Structure formats: structure tokens, C-alpha cells
Amino acid sequence: MESAIPTHLQCPRLRHRRVPDDYVPPYPATVARYRAEVTRVVMGYFGIQHRADAPAPALAARALHCITKAFAAANGPGHWDRAQCVDQAGYLNTITIGYWDNPAAYAAWFAEHGERWASGAFNEPGLGLFTEVLQPAADRFETLFSSDGIEGVAGVSAGLGEPIQEHAYWGGMRDRLALSQTDGMSPAGAPKVVTEGLHQRVLPHENLCLIRSGQDWTGTQGDERRMYTEEVEPVLRTGMDFLQHQGRQVDCYANRYMSVVDAAGKPMDKSFGMGWWRSLAALERWAESHPTHVAIFGAAMKYLGTMGPAAQLKLYHEVTVATAAEQYFEYFNCHPRTGMLGAAG
Structure with a gap:
């Protein structure tokens, strides 16, 4: 085994891990490895929203086409995907997510293509647009x-x-963060909204936490697929619905349970939860003790215990704890509970 923290980010620990040095996990898992020269990544969420119970505004398809084309332009993301959800206000949100390993390339791309996304370039009644970006070290x-x-x-x-x-x-989530060796990553401050007409910016606080936690059941068949879709997914959906509608009780600012779609909008057998949290500690408390996550964990353990090593379900997550300077939130003509707008409401 190796440490989740790459060698070039390891340092003398000032804060202890939750397990002893001789701990052996009960099953294998891996992490993504980055070139040592990658000191920062960019996670860019470019979303549109409109009422789910009404025809999409005329500019919606054009906006999606434009962001797809922009991602293929010079300095575009090295990887991107797209997902949808209906939020707590009944709006369909379609989010195109780009990832960069070069902040300078992102900055050049954003100045050319991204800056106008949520600034009124697609101004049409009933259509909202938003940009949510993290650039974590x-x-x-x-x-x-x-x-x-x-x-x-x-x-x-x-x-x-x-x-x-x-x-x-x-x-383990905290222990995999290199910064946890020396820093507790406690939050400081509160988000604020600056409004100018239909345009709104959220001024964030220190150590905001984002989790993207996903499932891919493409390879499942027969009893395994039935068990996931009938016994695991409904429990997961209940937990995601709790965070979407009542998340503020546990310091979750906003949560989206996203269904992944291809470039043509066709649903895939993939989903993920995307949650903005006041802090890593708040996410940890929910995960460790809240009944909704205890139920998710129990259903997942039953599933994996039944399927064993032959299980074809693929699970992953990414967790970020960002400084205020590493966050950017911009909304245009969006309803007041969209993303981080709800955090400041």
C-alpha cells in the first residue's frame, strides 16, 4: 500500500490521523495521481436552469451548444462532462463541468469564453445561468x-x-487531504450576495467544502442491477433529497443529485451528488452520524457484501476544501435558492 498523500506533499504531521500506522483497510481503493508540477486544478461548473414543468426557453439549446463549442476551443478543459437535476424549486438544472490542471490556461479560456456565460449573454425570461468555480491548491x-x-x-x-x-x-476523507497534516481547515466568515439587477455574485467564506460523490452502474446486470436500482439507489435518493430540502439543518448549503447525460442529452447509467458544505467537519458529522447517511452506508455495505469482489458498481468521490480566494460564484436570472445563493439567503 501507499499513502493517499503524494510524496512531494508529505511533511511532518502536526495533526494525527484517525488510524494507527499499521492500519490495513478491508478492501482496496485508489486515488488519482497528478504530476508534481500540477500545483492547482480548476473545477468549473457552468449551469443553465429553467422550469422543469414548462418548455425550455429558446436560448437554452443555444447556450448548451455554445459551452460545448467553447470547451473544444483553445485552452479548453482537459476533461468535461454534463449532468442534470430538478432542484428544490422545480427547476431543471443542466450543468456542464470542465476540469483543468493548468490555471493559466483556464484564465485565458475564461477571459475568451467563460466570462460572458452568466453576465447576460443569454438573456431570456425564464432562463437562468450560473458559474461556480473552485481552483484548489x-x-x-x-x-x-x-x-x-x-x-x-x-x-x-x-x-x-x-x-x-x-x-x-x-x-479517511480528511486524512487523504495533504493539508490535514498541519491544518484543521475550519471555516471562517459567512457568504454574502452582491446584486446588480439580474446579476448576482456570492462573496464566499474561508474553507468552504465541496463534495462530488458518484456511482456508475453501467456494467451491472441481472440481480446486481436489480439490487442497486431497487435497494440501494432509493436509499441514496432519500439522503440526497434530505440534503436538497433540509440540508441547512446540518450546514449543507446546497445539494444537487445529478444524473449524468452525454453530449446529446441522453441519460447514462451514472449519477453523483454535488454538495456545497459550510465545512469539511459538517460533512463529516453528517456522514458519520446522520440517519440518512447511516442508511446509505448500510445499504451500500449490504450490496457489496452480497456481490463481493464480482461487484460491477463503480464508486468514486472528490472532496475540496477551498480558500475564499479559490472560489468564484456568479448567477444571472437565477431563482434565490440556486447553489450558493441559498447559502447567503
Whole structure:
């Protein structure tokens, strides 16, 4: 086994891990490995929204075409995907997500293509647009994979490494973050909204946490597919619905349970939860003790215990704890509970 924290980011620990040095996890998992010269990545969420119970505004398809074309332009992301969800206000949100391993390339691309996305370029009644971007330093995000499938920010990595030690225990998420060696990553401040007409910016606080946690059941068949779709997914959906509608009770600012679609909008057998949290500690408390996540964990363990090593379900997540300077939130004509707008409401 190797440590989840790459050698070039390791340093003398001022804060202890949750497990002893001789801990052996009960099953293997891996993390994405990045070239040592990658000191920062960019996660760019470019979304549109409109009422789910009404025809899409005329500019919606054009906006999606434009972001797809922009991603293929010079300095575009090294990896991207698209997903949809209906939010708590009944709006369909379609989000195109780009990942960069070069902040300078992203800055050049954003100035050319991204800056106008949520600034009124697609101004039409009933159509909202938003940009949510994190640019975490390498010691402020971590990944975890149950298989060799590459998703999310791992798409701009050098690939997956060998099995790691820091997983399969409460606290492993924090222990995989290189910054946890020396810093508790406590939040400070509160988000604020600056409004100018239909345009809104959210001024964030320190150590905001984002998790993208996904499932891929493409390879499942027969009893395994039935067990996932009938016994596991409904429990997962209940937990995601709780966070979407009542997440503020546990310091989750906003949560989206996303269905992955291809470039043509066709649903795939993939999903992920995307949650903005006040802090890593708040996410940890929910994961360790809240009934909704305890139920998710129990259903997943029953599933994996039944299927054993032959299980074809692929699981992954990425977790980021970002400084205020590493965050950017911009909304145009969006309803007041969209993303981080709800955090400041």
C-alpha cells in the first residue's frame, strides 16, 4: 500500500490521523495521481436552469451548444462532462463541468469564453445561468475510487495509483487531504450576495467544502442491477433529497443529485451528488452520524457484501476544501435558492 498523500506533499504531521500506522483497510481503493508540477486544478461548473414543468426557453439549446463549442476551443478543459437535476424549486438544472490542471490556461479560456456565460449573454425570461468555480491548491482536494474508472477531476490526472491506506474508516476523507497534516481547515466568515439587477455574485467564506460523490452502474446486470436500482439507489435518493430540502439543518448549503447525460442529452447509467458544505467537519458529522447517511452506508455495505469482489458498481468521490480566494460564484436570472445563493439567503 501507499499513502493517499503524494510524496512531494508529505511533511511532518502536526495533526494525527484517525488510524494507527499499521492500519490495513478491508478492501482496496485508489486515488488519482497528478504530476508534481500540477500545483492547482480548476473545477468549473457552468449551469443553465429553467422550469422543469414548462418548455425550455429558446436560448437554452443555444447556450448548451455554445459551452460545448467553447470547451473544444483553445485552452479548453482537459476533461468535461454534463449532468442534470430538478432542484428544490422545480427547476431543471443542466450543468456542464470542465476540469483543468493548468490555471493559466483556464484564465485565458475564461477571459475568451467563460466570462460572458452568466453576465447576460443569454438573456431570456425564464432562463437562468450560473458559474461556480473552485481552483484548489493540490493540498486542498482529494479523490477516492473503488475501481479503475476515471471520473471528475481525475480526468486531468496522470492516472490512478496503487491501493492506498487511508480509506474505509471514518476520518479517511480528511486524512487523504495533504493539508490535514498541519491544518484543521475550519471555516471562517459567512457568504454574502452582491446584486446588480439580474446579476448576482456570492462573496464566499474561508474553507468552504465541496463534495462530488458518484456511482456508475453501467456494467451491472441481472440481480446486481436489480439490487442497486431497487435497494440501494432509493436509499441514496432519500439522503440526497434530505440534503436538497433540509440540508441547512446540518450546514449543507446546497445539494444537487445529478444524473449524468452525454453530449446529446441522453441519460447514462451514472449519477453523483454535488454538495456545497459550510465545512469539511459538517460533512463529516453528517456522514458519520446522520440517519440518512447511516442508511446509505448500510445499504451500500449490504450490496457489496452480497456481490463481493464480482461487484460491477463503480464508486468514486472528490472532496475540496477551498480558500475564499479559490472560489468564484456568479448567477444571472437565477431563482434565490440556486447553489450558493441559498447559502447567503
